[in-house]
Amino acid sequence: MIQGRGKPSPRLAVNPAGAYGFGVSVDTNSVETVWVDLVGNILSQSRIDVVPNDPEAVVAAAWETSVAQRDALGVDPARVAGCGVSIQGFRVSRENRFTTPVPLDNWTGVSIEERFVEVFGCPTYAENNATLGAIAELWSGAGKTYPTFAYLSFNYGFGGGLVLEGRPYYGFNRNAAELTSSFPMEQRKDRPALQHLLEGLREHGVDVPSIEALKSDFDPDWPGIREWVEKVSPALNQVVRNLQAILDPAAIVYGGEAPPALRQMLMDATSHRHPDRFGQEIPAPDLVQSRIPAEPSAVGAGIQAIRRRVLNQI
Known part of the structure; x- marks a missing residue:
């Protein structure tokens, strides 16, 4: 024995x-x-x-x-x-x-x-x-803490990726989280797509010729930045509410090509869920910023x- x-x-x-x-x-x-x-x-x-x-x-x-x-x-x-x-x-x-x-x-x-x-x-x-951004997070970022999360990709356009219980979710036609398609055509200029931010900066006399320049030279005090964040926040909050209602993720990750300081401004502009009819707070996902170093x-x-x-x- x-x-x-x-x-x-x-x-x-x-x-x-x-x-x-x-x-x-x-x-x-x-x-x-x-x-x-x-x-x-x-x-x-x-x-x-x-x-x-x-x-x-x-x-x-x-x-x-x-x-x-x-x-x-x-x-x-x-x-x-x-x-x-x-x-x-x-x-x-x-x-x-x-x-x-x-x-x-x-x-x-x-x-x-x-x-x-x-x-x-x-x-x-x-x-x-955007789906690949979510996969990077799954292996090297938010996925280490959150098994189910949504990824918001702020690029020339605006898209997303989904991870459910540790696995990427693509959808039947492999277009899951194609967020722009949720907006009518007449509302798409008000979504948080960086192409429209560049247009707004030019209208304010700020010469930012490309997203690369936006990433390398970003200044949150540029004329037009705060106005743009305020303009797109209703669309951003609509997307976040939809993700909460349909997916109920543990976290929503703010990523893509937007510079970190801009992502933080968008996170700060995201509203929390309203309390229930008894005044109790409803559990909501953590809002986190992507930390992938490339x-x-x-x-x-x-x-x-x-x-x-x-x-x-x-």
């Missing part, structure tokens, strides 16, 4: 070098890339000097960048799970062909995965940028390649 304590249980840990993913984020003003390892660590990140609305140039430049960074990192090509591609827009069918914003018109209808596979020679997974959609794209290829997760 065995008595007393036995040997300590062996400790297991994931080997970060077990697999790698390369992520490409095609934004309206820039193309960002990252390499991530099996646990989601960001190994390298860069901005490619290429016109985002030129698909062939983007694919070629992304391939050259991936090889140069892979060799510099000493990544074994046999351990590369694949490539993930982030694109702004929504699917027009269950296939991975997207209708993109105007600045990315040349990507509309492109078979993104097929074109990348032809050049990269490895599995490629294309996905909406372009979140690019990080999510790299992680997605690992999730799909190595872990066989949809």
Whole structure:
């Protein structure tokens, strides 16, 4: 008969070098890339000097960048799970062909995965940028604390991503959380899309030519900033109330390309739920800001390649 304590249980840990993913984020003003390892660590990140609305140039430049960074990192090509591609827009069918914003018109209808596979020679997974931002949060951010959360992506447009009980939720047509479609056409200028913020700043005489400049030079005291936040807060609060009523998430994450100070202003403009008829507060999700230290959609794209290829997760 065995008595007393036995040997300590062996400790297991994931080997970060077990697999790698390369992520490409095609934004309206820039193309960002990252390499991530099996646990989601960001190994390298860069901005490619290429016109985002030129698909062939983007694919070629992304391939050259991936090889140069892979060799510099000493990544074994046999351990590369694949490539993930982030694109702004929504699917027009269950296939991975997207209708993109105007600045990315040349990507509309492109078979993104097929074109990348032809050049990269490895599995490629294309996905909406907001959903990939949510996947980055799932692995490396809010997902460590909140099993169910909604992700708000403030980009040229305005979109979202959903994580339910630790898994991304895409929807039947893979357009879940396509938030802009919830607004009538005549109300869409009042949603929190950064394209309209840039227009408003120009009207106030502030020269911010691109979202990249907005991110790098942002000043909350610019004329027009507070007016814009006030203007879009009703639409933002409508979305938040809808997410609370339908999803009841543990948290709502404010992310995307908006600079952190602007995200905080939008969080501060978000109203809490009204008390019930007895005056009791109704539980509401935590409002948290994304802390992913690189372009979140690019990080999510790299992680997605690992999730799909190595872990066989949809």
